[in-house]
Amino acid sequence: MNAEIYFAKALPSSRIRSDEDSRRTWGRDRTTSFKADPAAVLLPETTAEVAAIVKAANAGKFKLVPSGGRTGLSGGAVAGPSEVVVSLDHMNQIAGFNGPDRLLTCQAGVITQVVQQTALRHGLFYPVDFASVGSSQIGGNIATNAGGIRVIRYGLTRQWIAGLTVVTGTGDVLRLNHGLIKNATGYDLRHLFIGSEGTLGIVTEVDVRLAMQPEPQRVLVLAVPELAALMRILKAFSASIDLSAFEFFSELAMSRVIARGRGVRPMPEISPLYALIEFDESAEDEAMRIFEQMVTVGSVTDGVISRSDAQAKALWALRENISESLAPERPYKNDISVRIMDVPDFLVAVDRLVSARYPDFEVCWYGHIGDGNLHLNILKPETMAEPDFVARCHHISPELFREVHLRRGSISAEHGVGLLKRDFLGFSRSTEEIAAMRAIKAVFDPNGVLNPGKLF
Template sequence: MTARTAGAALDELVAQLRNELGDSGVLTGADVTARSCDPFLDVPPAAPALLRPRTTAEVSRIMQLCHAANVPVVLHGGRTGVAGGAHATAAELVISLERMNRIVEVDPIGGTMTVEAGLAIETVQQEAEKHGLFYPIDLGSKGSATVGGTIATNAGGNRVIRWGMTRQNVLGLEAVLADGTVLDLQNRFLKNNTGYDLKQLFIGSEGTLGIVCKAVLRLVAKPQTQKVALVSLDSYNSVLDLLGRARALQQLSAFEVMWQDYYAIVAGDPARRVLDPQAQFFVLIEVMGNDEAADEAAFSGLLERAFEDGLLTDAVLATSGKQADDLWRVREGSEILVREMGPFISFDISVDIRRADEFVGKVRAALAQTFGFYRSVAFGHLGDSNIHIGVHLGPDTRERGHAIECCVYGVLKGFGGALTAEHGIGTMKREFLPHHISANALTTMKHVRQALDPVRLLNRNVLFES
């Protein structure tokens, strides 16, 4: 097929899809390129059309037509992913689930909420709260990140240490396969061992096995108390000691660590300079419970004993909801990093908690040896092994991104760490995947993809190199 013939065939497919979805369901031209595939960079989709279905049936019809025409698609949720999973080429169509944003049902007795995949996480949380319930997946991008996107990447966020990743909070789902087959896996029960738990295939598959259209989310009772403190420490051994003590609290919901380089930048904003930035480590601790007096006593007792034993050099304890939010803003200072340290290459890895500071030190040494000048920051969800690192070399940082990645991932391999903790492989980490999982595991993954999408129509360039 010539390029001209292929273009005509694609135009014909888009016309068919317009008949199926209506004019508002098919965007072209500037309506497509005005969007970005990346939350931090201006990366407009190169796709000739963006499709906006309203129902699972329309998603199924789209895939039937694309399958017949052998045209690949790229899936868009809230476009908050930072691994390149939403990037689309001129040979692909984009499917956005933005109009599939309805709440189907809330079951306060069973503790579930059935929703469409385009619903924002923040809306899920707000609806759950109306029923005295709580959806614990909490992200800085929750206002834009969607249920479908977080399922595709198995998103984690700030409270994994207590409630787990997205995988632990999804009971069932509905998915459309590459040929348009609708797979109804909308289980609502905590206990269901009826055959293979197929939903697990789609959670964390980054849209390569099917299009998640609906989900049954697991809700928990809404915590009635929230205690937050920001503390400073002068050694990593003290951080580990504090984590061990904090884990003894059943109410522990977050344990976020910031190395000094991260906090020093964020503390450049006077509103976030709540502690002296000269300490080596800063930890945000949160507990969420249901007994004000007991939770206050347990939390205060933890901090008092840590002070008495010389673990802490300073601490600020929130005394109101606003102050708690302000302390969380210190940890969620990514916009300050973008402003003060951009451009930078970011890393989202997991490593043995006991060796996290050693890992960060080895990364810094490798960067210094390889590049000479560099700036870096380290922070993350230490309670669940997840560390984020940002690296800046100068104005040409992005052009040198591959060399930076080789440097950092080379160190990571020696520590037996995970290439990605929560952001996913996307298109940006495909090259490194074979070096961080076994050959048999990689082959098995490809067999699963081959079984469900043999011609790779769904997110063709995600996860595996062609």
Template sequence: MQTLSDEQSLSHYGRDWTRFWPARPSKVVFPETVDEVVELVRQARADGQALVPSGGRTGLSGGAVAAHGEVVVSMERMRKLIEVDEFEPSICVQAGMTVGAVQTAAAEHGLFYPVDWAAAASSQVGGSIATNAGGIRVLRYGMTREWVRGLKVVTGTGELLELNRGLIKNNTGMDLRQLMIGSEGTLGIIVEATLGLLPTPPEASVLLLGFSGLDALMPALAELRQGLSLSAFEFFDRRCIDHVEAALGRGFPLDADACPYYAVVEFEDPGQQNQEAALARFEALMEAGHVLDGTLSQSGAQAEELWAWREAISESIAPRTPYKNDLSVRISRVPAFLEALDALVRERYPDFEVLWFGHIGDGNLHMNVLRPEDWSTEDFHAAGRELSPAVFELVQRYEGSVSAEHGVGLLKRDDLHWSRSETEIELMRAIKRQFDPDGILNPGKVLPG
């Protein structure tokens, strides 16, 4: 089994997309078979050696960070395609295959893996399952959880579990597969997965719409859902536009000052047969005063151009090292919650630039507070940490989640109590002990110390 321990490798494999913790693993190992994973967990257990299961490291919560001399178990040499079953349809792969490669392999068989997000090309299947990845089409297809039909996992005792074996129906006691999904490497190392696939969906078109205000978003979603088969409803506020214009080097196709909120709305449109229906909905929304401006894609290329106004936001603001929160509430509560939270941040820090975007059709909002150019990263993050309890208290009051899709990792570990009760956290600790009695799997992640 290859092992790396040079400085550059330690730093590269020791962290994810977060930059808040130092990368200090003791080494990085690259198993190539399930047996090697079993063997290395058993050895680690004997040695009391902490392990950090490691995928594409695109996480945003520090779940794959190795800051305390852990051994990083990189799955990148276990990326074999095991089988595509065109009939079911499903795909079986080793955990280190990227989600992008799964999407490509499915497409080669005229099939479709529907979970998708900006980092899917470099994210690995194991990591996407361990964090129950969501993304841009949850509205239509749900999160990763719904597509996992089978899992092979090595527990913290070095035992191999074969969970559910690709079955659709299997009511034989607790579905342990569900515990592994979203466990962020704390219960086992995922080594193989069987994922459900779909037939290739019909072509889609995109509406870019400008809204009169926050309270127009939900009626608009309801109206659009009536006549169209929606696959995405992704909103962003007007403040995002400047940043994306600068990043893309082109102008926004609507009047960027006309509306406080915009949305990219994707709907199924085979042979462009639903364009008329879309325009009818658009006009109804204009008449109702919910929508003030909009445009409809006339081709796949145009649809992609419109998508860019939502997809490029995160990267365009990265230089401003934003203080991010990935929050959710029940869908009906989104407008009231967003208004209350926006007011709270503006009151405390009137000079901060606050951007909102996200998957509003799932109740999931990404809040991004940008660092003022003249603040240091340290001071700014201190201000963010100071702000957090008030944000989370509001999330709790709205019975929401402090991590809708990014997971807990190191970043939200001490904030778990805002969304989960003490009894729940105790139960999670107890369950963790059953799968990993010596606490060698991703210690310090997810569960508060």
């Protein structure tokens, strides 16, 4: 049956699109190797409309793909042939602010940066931050349990979600936790939906908990001669300073940012690696003391510190613009994590593997190393066809994931599983865990209406 005609019983036809341009735009995320070909795009405005859509999909045997800001990096929002996209783009209203509880209540389609800006207007702070916050939505962040650059101090999205309204795969509406801090009444279902990648329910409304504003921040960029030095630096700084970020990137990553005009070289020294550290202004003297110490032992060869917000922004641009600067080269992205104590040994193993298995590819290192998260991007040679390149990387990935598995790490630290990592889930989750996940899926989405084929 024609999806456009069928869903007219759940939504005004002005908010149902099936032209090619809309299907192409809304049918995909930032991945490039999956084919998107949805039958239609639905643009609900209320939770009741979402519930009506899901009920209609069950009755008509349609499959639905929830779609947020479409900045995902795992193919989670890619809609295959005859699937129907449910976009949250029109659910972008802030419903209210509750001062005593420091809660912002909003619809799931609110852009993450708008949550941050609204928090600031109330003298508060929404700490989850990453390069795509200008496009991603709070609902998409919840579905992927997004992390980013300040996890080391503030944790992931999960930590800031105090209440959720979700429409399950049967079309039932669940209102969960209501913004409470304490609620010891059995299973906290809210946490099942956080990180579920749209496979259990569609998030429609959210209570976001806000933090107190931190004091002004300083950003320090250090030239680092070798991978092993990174963890010595992290250990030294985090022993006496409550860091708000500890990131790293390679010269190759930085040179791409500079070549695309998205950043300026911060110091004359060219180094294989750089660390970017952020901390409270009041810790500057202590940071300078540790910096000198690191230079003395040879772990750092040069450094530059921000003296203004503009300088801090310019230094952050070197890290935050990496992903977009690499995008034209269609990188094969690995987003992996291990415990912090395992990072030094893991870096050595990955470095060895990458040099042996990708001798003809450029490999770009960067990541949120302070929380054990490494982004390893393999760049596609210009002359190689994308399917050949992806097949080659897919062939090598199991070796990398075995190193992750050996250390009980994660094959997807923060980007989700989606389509990209689906076939590798067993490297991070046991057979019993996957069986339990399938059983949970059967409770909330017994007909498999929501985001089929994603995750498992």
